[in-house]
Amino acid sequence: MGIKIIATASKMPARTVTNCELTEFLDTSDEWITSMTGIKARGVCGSPDELTQLAAEAAKIALDRADMSLSEIDTIICATMSGDYLMPSMACCVLEQLNTLYENKRDCPAYDINAACSGFVYALDLADSVIAAGKAKNILLVSAEMMSRALNWQDRTTCILFGDGAAATILTAGDNLKYIRITAEAQIKPLFTKANTNTPFAASEPAFLEMQGQNVYRFAVKTIEREINLALTTLNLQPDEIDFFLLHQANTRIIEGAQTRLKLPKHKFPTNIQNHGNMSAASIPVLLDELITSKTIQPGNRLILLGFGAGMTCGTAVLDY
Numbered sequence: 001m002g003i004k005i006i007a008t009a010s011k012m013p014a015r016t017v018t019n020c021e022l023t024e025f026l027d028t029s030d031e032w033i034t035s036m037t038g039i040k041a042r043g044v045c046g047s048p049d050e051l052t053q054l055a056a057e058a059a060k061i062a063l064d065r066a067d068m069s070l071s072e073i074d075t076i077i078c079a080t081m082s083g084d085y086l087m088p089s090m091a092c093c094v095l096e097q098l099n100t101l102y103e104n105k106r107d108c109p110a111y112d113i114n115a116a117c118s119g120f121v122y123a124l125d126l127a128d129s130v131i132a133a134g135k136a137k138n139i140l141l142v143s144a145e146m147m148s149r150a151l152n153w154q155d156r157t158t159c160i161l162f163g164d165g166a167a168a169t170i171l172t173a174g175d176n177l178k179y180i181r182i183t184a185e186a187q188i189k190p191l192f193t194k195a196n197t198n199t200p201f202a203a204s205e206p207a208f209l210e211m212q213g214q215n216v217y218r219f220a221v222k223t224i225e226r227e228i229n230l231a232l233t234t235l236n237l238q239p240d241e242i243d244f245f246l247l248h249q250a251n252t253r254i255i256e257g258a259q260t261r262l263k264l265p266k267h268k269f270p271t272n273i274q275n276h277g278n279m280s281a282a283s284i285p286v287l288l289d290e291l292i293t294s295k296t297i298q299p300g301n302r303l304i305l306l307g308f309g310a311g312m313t314c315g316t317a318v319l320d321y
Contacts, residue, residue, distance in 0.1 A: 008292055016043055019040055036253070041277075045149075048149075063168075069102065071102070073108060077113060077142070079144075081114045120167075121182060125315065148164050158208070161278050181316050217251070249271060284307055299321060
């Protein structure tokens with residue numbers, strides 16, 4: 001493998017919405033939401049372009065932590081399913097914002113990748129290939145989601161689950177990535193309803209995200225167990241040789257279910273869903289940054305990163321920090 005992580009950063013929206021605030025207009029309770037999902041609060045962007053700003057700010061912090069300038073970045077990849085625009089790409093929007101922050105402007109490839117909640121690991125795989133091909137030395141990987149724009153805030157089965165946020169990861173050539181596998185089971189069920197399927201001139205009804213919670217739970221727990229065991233077997237590793245398992249933060253019940261089936265200690269499965277909700281492609285890199293910033297993750301730690309999401313996609317990476 002050809003990459004290593006040299007810096008991370010994350011940025012959350014200025015506004016935090018608690019479960020108690022949701023009870024003001026939803027027939028639900030803080031106790032019920034917490035018991036069913038593990039979520040206590042989530043960030044919600046307050047303006048259409050706040051996500052780009054968050055992503056650019058996270059990128060700037062990551063570059064500063066890496067002691068790098070924007071001019072040293074060869075490619076920008078953004079993992080997202082909810083960028084500010086259909087086009088241009090979120091990566092191009094971030095590059096434009098960054099060019100306002102640096103004296104030396106940058107002109108480099110910038111593009112998005114959408115693998116839903118597996119997007120960060122899919123983007124790692126793509127970055128590994130780009131660096132291995134000699135097309136880039138340093139890559140800025142941005143993960144940014146504004147899931148709040150896709151929610152029906154009167155639907156208590158979905159709007160309680162998601163949050164907004166952004167993370168940035170600086171990648172360069174190295175041998176820290178020991179294993180990566182991305183896959184999809186091609187279970188295609190559109191997550192958005194009421195989308196316009198008529199002519200381009202017909203008015204569209206609002207399109208909202210819908211969830212099939214039980215199906216997602218079964219897929220996730222089964223897939224997590226299978227993919228972690230496959231990664232360990234491929235590398236001839238024992239579970240106790242992994243310091244932390246960073247899973248997509250979809251629901252604490254999924255994480256606890258996987259941990260129980262794998263018969264591994266709870267402390268190896270850190271979570272931040274309590275404060276952020278499900279941030280789709282941003283969930284793993286935000287968690288990674290928070291654990292690095294708090295020094296919970298130390299140099300030399302071996303990690304498994306595993307994302308799962310719509311498609312149904314899955315991405316698993318084993319890397320040394």
